[in-house]
Amino acid sequence: MKTLVIGAGAAGLAAAQDLQKANHQVVVLEAQHRVGGRIRTDRSFAAVPIELGAEFIHSSQVPTYPLPAQFGLRTHYFNQQEDTLVRLPDGSLRTIAQVGCQERGYNNIRMVDWPAASGEESLAEYLQRNQLSGQKIPYKLQEYISDFDNPRRLSAQAALEFLYDKSAEEGDFRILDGYD
Amino acid sequence: MVETLEWGPFGVKASTTDGRVFRADQAVVTLPLGILKAGRVRFIPELPEEKQLAIAQLGLADAVKLFFHFEERIFPEGIVELYVPGANPDEWWSSTAGHGVGVEILTALATGDKARELLALPEEAALKNALQTLRQALGRPDLTPNKARLAHWQDEPHILGAYSKASVGASKARSVLARPVGYRLFFAGEHTASNAWAATVHGAYASGRRAAQEILALKPQTPRQAFRGREVRALVPSAQS
Numbered sequence: 001m002k003t004l005v006i007g008a009g010a011a012g013l014a015a016a017q018d019l020q021k022a023n024h025q026v027v028v029l030e031a032q033h034r035v036g037g038r039i040r041t042d043r044s045f046a047a048v049p050i051e052l053g054a055e056f057i058h059s060s061q062v063p064t065y066p067l068p069a070q071f072g073l074r075t076h077y078f079n080q081q082e083d084t085l086v087r088l089p090d091g092s093l094r095t096i097a098q099v100g101c102q103e104r105g106y107n108n109i110r111m112v113d114w115p116a117a118s119g120e121e122s123l124a125e126y127l128q129r130n131q132l133s134g135q136k137i138p139y140k141l142q143e144y145i146s147d148f149d150n151p152r153r154l155s156a157q158a159a160l161e162f163l164y165d166k167s168a169e170e171g172d173f174r175i176l177d178g179y180d
Numbered sequence: 181m182v183e184t185l186e187w188g189p190f191g192v193k194a195s196t197t198d199g200r201v202f203r204a205d206q207a208v209v210t211l212p213l214g215i216l217k218a219g220r221v222r223f224i225p226e227l228p229e230e231k232q233l234a235i236a237q238l239g240l241a242d243a244v245k246l247f248f249h250f251e252e253r254i255f256p257e258g259i260v261e262l263y264v265p266g267a268n269p270d271e272w273w274s275s276t277a278g279h280g281v282g283v284e285i286l287t288a289l290a291t292g293d294k295a296r297e298l299l300a301l302p303e304e305a306a307l308k309n310a311l312q313t314l315r316q317a318l319g320r321p322d323l324t325p326n327k328a329r330l331a332h333w334q335d336e337p338h339i340l341g342a343y344s345k346a347s348v349g350a351s352k353a354r355s356v357l358a359r360p361v362g363y364r365l366f367f368a369g370e371h372t373a374s375n376a377w378a379a380t381v382h383g384a385y386a387s388g389r390r391a392a393q394e395i396l397a398l399k400p401q402t403p404r405q406a407f408r409g410r411e412v413r414a415l416v417p418s419a420q421s
Contacts, residue, residue, distance in 0.1 A: 014388030076278025158346030
């Protein structure tokens with residue numbers, strides 16, 4: 001069996017690797033003169049690499065988590081609680097551990113009873129309907145909103161599927177030596 | 181780059197812009213959502229309607245990253261991330277944390293309207309505005325980086341966008357995009373991951389492995405009952421041998 005893999009980003013390379021291991025014939029086609037897709041480490045900006053694309057490994061619960069150690073790469077853990085500041089309306093800076101959602105904190109997200117989304121409502125409608133705002137919103141959901149768009153434009157159902165995942169229970173790992 | 185991708189009972193045939201042709205039994209299509217939305221690769225025949233609808237429904241996040249290099253540490257000891265609700269950008273973190281260096285690179289991410297607002301400006305003005313946000317948030321009007329730059333993916337010709345976003349009404353779009361077509365086209369990429377894992381490297385990686393498993397399940401030694409119906413068997417030549 002012969003397979004064409006179109007694109008040499010994380011998805012294409014993972015597919016090609018598994019197919020090749022199973023003794024399939026694989027040809028990977030890539031439009032650019034580099035592999036990695038939206039992973040792109042830049043080493044020209046500073047003595048320390050920066051990531052123009054993907055930057056973090058989102059928790060120890062994901063399949064890419066073991067990879068840095070396998071390749072001898074160092075990581076730094078961002079716990080997003082004691083090590084993360086939030087600016088409060090009065091201008092003061094506090095850590096998420098101090099002021100983050102206590103009642104529905106992201107460490108026990110799976111234990112709290114988040115109401116289900118109603119049909120294809122927006123995340124903004126969902127939050128309003130359930131009177132969730134400000135510090136009642138756990139940091140991982142704040143981050144989801146920051147990472148994507150205004151909650152008016154996001155699907156509540158999809159956001160909840162993220163929030164209920166194991167990967168949303170922890171902080172993020174950054175690869176110090178570069179993602180590439 | 182691949183210009184057309186033909187698929188059918190014969191297998192798949194990819195033709196590139198520089199005139200090369202690649203044939204195989206099947207293809208794993210990991211083209212970014214931005215490329216699929218722009219129709220940069222022509223599928224012959226066209227993808228099923230449900231796929232085309234999902235490509236249109238699933239959003240593409242506008243995103244910009246901004247990098248500021250300071251000659252000194254900026255965040256207090258033990259702090260690596262800063263969230264400034266309502267500000268643009270609202271998400272800041274240290275890209276030197278854990279390096280044990282005396283300098284600090286602060287990286288900011290803006291998305292949606294905020295990203296569009298910044299990207300509408302010349303790079304220098306966008307960086308200046310973002311720096312102003314940081315100065316206000318930390319109460320340090322003196323903060324001045326010795327180097328700054330930004331990065332985004334929307335104009336990268338082979339990418340055309342940062343990552344997928346689950347827009348209102350698109351909570352099922354990613355699972356539709358992940359479905360194989362005619363046992364010839366298999367799909368992977370961050371936009372085909374679950375809503376929990378999409379828009380990430382782990383989502384992309386897992387989707388690639390999933391697509392490989394789907395293809396390996398087509399192998400001759402797979403029990404025939406795995407394929408239901410005559411049409412499917414006819415499309416899997418190796419299963420007939």
